[in-house]
Amino acid sequence: MQNGRTSKSALGVIFLTIFIDLLGFTIVFPLFPAILDHYLKVDGTGGFLGWIVSQIDSFARIAGNHSNYRTVLFGGILGSLYGFLQFLMAPVWGALSDKIGRRQVLLFTVAGTAMSYLLWFFSGSFIIFVLARLIGGGFAGNLSVATAAVADVTTRENRAKGMGLVGVAFGLGFLFGPAIGSIAAFKDLSASYPALAHYGVNPFSLPALLSLTFSVINLIWISLKFPETLDPAHKSANETIRIRHPLHELMHAQQGPARRTNWLYFVFTLAFSGMEFSLPFLAAEKFHYGPTDMWKLFMFLGVTLILVQGGIVRRVVPKYGEKPVMLAGFISDLLAFLFIGLSTTTTGLFTGLALLGLGTGLANPSVSALVSLYSKPEEQGRMLGVFRSLGSLARGVGPIIACLIYWLMGAQVTYSLAALILIVPLVMALPLPKPNK
Numbered sequence: 001m002q003n004g005r006t007s008k009s010a011l012g013v014i015f016l017t018i019f020i021d022l023l024g025f026t027i028v029f030p031l032f033p034a035i036l037d038h039y040l041k042v043d044g045t046g047g048f049l050g051w052i053v054s055q056i057d058s059f060a061r062i063a064g065n066h067s068n069y070r071t072v073l074f075g076g077i078l079g080s081l082y083g084f085l086q087f088l089m090a091p092v093w094g095a096l097s098d099k100i101g102r103r104q105v106l107l108f109t110v111a112g113t114a115m116s117y118l119l120w121f122f123s124g125s126f127i128i129f130v131l132a133r134l135i136g137g138g139f140a141g142n143l144s145v146a147t148a149a150v151a152d153v154t155t156r157e158n159r160a161k162g163m164g165l166v167g168v169a170f171g172l173g174f175l176f177g178p179a180i181g182s183i184a185a186f187k188d189l190s191a192s193y194p195a196l197a198h199y200g201v202n203p204f205s206l207p208a209l210l211s212l213t214f215s216v217i218n219l220i221w222i223s224l225k226f227p228e229t230l231d232p233a234h235k236s237a238n239e240t241i242r243i244r245h246p247l248h249e250l251m252h253a254q255q256g257p258a259r260r261t262n263w264l265y266f267v268f269t270l271a272f273s274g275m276e277f278s279l280p281f282l283a284a285e286k287f288h289y290g291p292t293d294m295w296k297l298f299m300f301l302g303v304t305l306i307l308v309q310g311g312i313v314r315r316v317v318p319k320y321g322e323k324p325v326m327l328a329g330f331i332s333d334l335l336a337f338l339f340i341g342l343s344t345t346t347t348g349l350f351t352g353l354a355l356l357g358l359g360t361g362l363a364n365p366s367v368s369a370l371v372s373l374y375s376k377p378e379e380q381g382r383m384l385g386v387f388r389s390l391g392s393l394a395r396g397v398g399p400i401i402a403c404l405i406y407w408l409m410g411a412q413v414t415y416s417l418a419a420l421i422l423i424v425p426l427v428m429a430l431p432l433p434k435p436n437k
Helices: 004-026 029-043 047-063 069-100 102-121 126-153 159-184 194-199 205-225 232-237 246-251 257-287 295-320 322-342 346-374 377-409 411-421 423-429
Strands: none
Touching: 004 069, 004 102, 004 126, 004 159, 004 205, 029 047, 029 069, 029 126, 029 159, 029 257, 047 126, 069 102, 069 126, 069 257, 069 377, 102 126, 102 205, 126 159, 126 346, 126 377, 159 205, 159 295, 159 346, 257 295, 257 322, 257 346, 257 377, 257 411, 257 423, 295 322, 295 346, 322 346, 322 411, 322 423, 346 377, 377 411, 411 423
């Protein structure tokens, strides 16, 4: 545990790191239809993109559904790439930070994130764009390191408050990521400066440039302001830890509340990520929202998340405890899914989004706090790495599954199924004990 000034400095850096990681994940949400159209014009029907589109076309013919299939399925595939790479790398960075410290790993991974944005800026072809997303997803696995650093600098009594700060960073990422992507769609640098197109600058280079700027600021801030937060005793104890696949870690972890909480978080995030990713399709289909309108949805959801996690969580968790707050969040999200899926008016849609922001704002910091409180001090990095990795896996699987169901069966079935899935973490959470503080 660090002194007060060191803790505040570390938490500030962690906040920006998580915000930028979520920015990279969400900034492309409103751009997927335009990205497909752009690269089809640039690359034509040959090469890697042509192969992907031909596979999607073949699947659509077999399924017998031809309504907007390219946009929906293409978006689901691209949306899953980032999450899968986070899933693979989160426990690696988390366990490595247990060995060599949080600071060194954060410096390396944030530099890698900046490199991915630079590559995206010059992604004149589809294969370069995909490579940029893969690199970005891999280095964004540093969420596990940032979360472990929060555990390093907070007491067990204040763990939920620290994780609430992580939640605010998530909320800001979901707030500004789609908003920046949607607003930046108005400005095409390759049209304003045609000579830059020769170097790969494209209609989507502006959001990449803005993200790159944030990453460079973050890298400088870590270099100047982020102290090492890992206790030397815990670093020594982790020198012999082997880095394994996250599912292997979880399957072979000791039976107990930490393992159960990790699994229920996976199921919860699977439902949430599928709903969140398909939200632009629902808004376009039911309410005729275009790419430059999507920011309204994510702005509203992000502001709600920030208000809940920055204000309500810090008051209700000390009074009621992490588990009851988490359960209340799950129930609120379940109702939100039903509201959004069944909504026929803008009022109904935003009522569902308000319930979603409330529920997710209550659940996310409570779940992450419980995983930390149930884990041994010397295993914070590894267990929270598994925790964030499972979330990334859910964000990798959720979008493609939700897009398939949405395309085949529509919004009402998709969101009703998501609500049913949330019953699983609710039941799994009931036997969890009160954490020892």
